Amino acid sequence: xxxxxxxxxxxxxxxxxxxxxxxxxxxxxxxxxxxxxxxxxxxxxxxxxxxxxxxxxxxxxxxxxxxxxxxxxxxxxxxxxxxxxxxxxxxxxxxxxxxxxxxxxxxxxxxxxxxxxxxxxxxxxxxxxxxxxxxxxxxxxxxxxxxxxxxxxxxxxxxxxxxxxxxxxxxxxxxxxxxxxxxxxxxxxxxxxxxxxxxxxxxxxxxxxxxxxxxxxxxxxxxxxxxxxxx
Ligand SMILES: [Zn+2]
Numbered sequence: 001x002x003x004x005x006x007x008x009x010x011x012x013x014x015x016x017x018x019x020x021x022x023x024x025x026x027x028x029x030x031x032x033x034x035x036x037x038x039x040x041x042x043x044x045x046x047x048x049x050x051x052x053x054x055x056x057x058x059x060x061x062x063x064x065x066x067x068x069x070x071x072x073x074x075x076x077x078x079x080x081x082x083x084x085x086x087x088x089x090x091x092x093x094x095x096x097x098x099x100x101x102x103x104x105x106x107x108x109x110x111x112x113x114x115x116x117x118x119x120x121x122x123x124x125x126x127x128x129x130x131x132x133x134x135x136x137x138x139x140x141x142x143x144x145x146x147x148x149x150x151x152x153x154x155x156x157x158x159x160x161x162x163x164x165x166x167x168x169x170x171x172x173x174x175x176x177x178x179x180x181x182x183x184x185x186x187x188x189x190x191x192x193x194x195x196x197x198x199x200x201x202x203x204x205x206x207x208x209x210x211x212x213x214x215x216x217x218x219x220x221x222x223x224x225x226x227x228x229x230x231x
Contacts, residue, residue, distance in 0.1 A: 005150065009053065012140065012151045019162045020119070020138035027054050027061045028118050029142065030111065031090060032104040033073040034125035036083035038144045046086070046123075046149075053149050063090040064120065068097050068107035093120075105129045112139050121151070137161040 016022035029050060039046050051061045065087045073084035095107050096114075104124075109132045112120055122133045123142040133141045134155040141152040 009151050015154050016140055022119055028064060028120050029123050030064045030120040031123045032069045033080055033083045035123040036086040037080055038125045040082045042144055042147045064093040065090045066093050066095045066107050068095055068101045069104040071101040072104050112136055
């Protein structure tokens with residue numbers, strides 16, 4: 001079971017790496033209260049298990065949350081106190097909701113849509129947040145099922161975008177082929193145009209040489225005029 005899960009994880013990560021330039025050497029995992037809570041229920045130590053899950057060293061897996069997600073666990077009180085304590089150990093991803101806290105669903109949605117430098121894996125048990133992640137191409141979804149951490153297979157939205165990009169690339173290739181053929185046709189006519197230019201250039205130096213000869217001709221008569229006066 002473990003080996004099969006490990007192979008599945010590798011396959012999913014490879015997909016995100018080749019299609020969405022996802023880093024497979026360093027992981028940023030964005031965790032909400034529902035995931036932390038479920039991990040606690042299943043006695044899963046997220047910070048310990050995730051590096052093993054990705055098969056990397058501890059410092060190559062960074063755990064993130066937001067103030068909004070922590071605030072949510074604080075509002076719910078006792079039932080999510082454990083989850084709150086877990087989330088507070090994680091790095092805070094800067095969201096735009098400064099003290100005007102929103103639900104972790106909305107907060108994470110904004111974060112994954114606007115984050116350019118960091119590509120997050122979203123870890124959640126919330127059905128509505130899962131749907132948001134599934135509808136955002138290129139964002140891996142992490143969840144806990146059968147008492148274990150799992151990476152969901154790429155969503156339909158991710159697949160759709162990848163297919164569109166592949167079709168787009170093929171269309172560009174077709175267009176390039178057409179342009180190439182057109183260029184070849186144009187080049188067939190080009191040598192004639194070049195010859196015409198060369199002929200024009202060849203005519204160029206003649207007027208200059210004519211001018212020089214005129215100057216010489218002008219000097220000679222002056223000398224001739226001067227010489228009779230002296231005489
Ligand atoms: Zn927020």
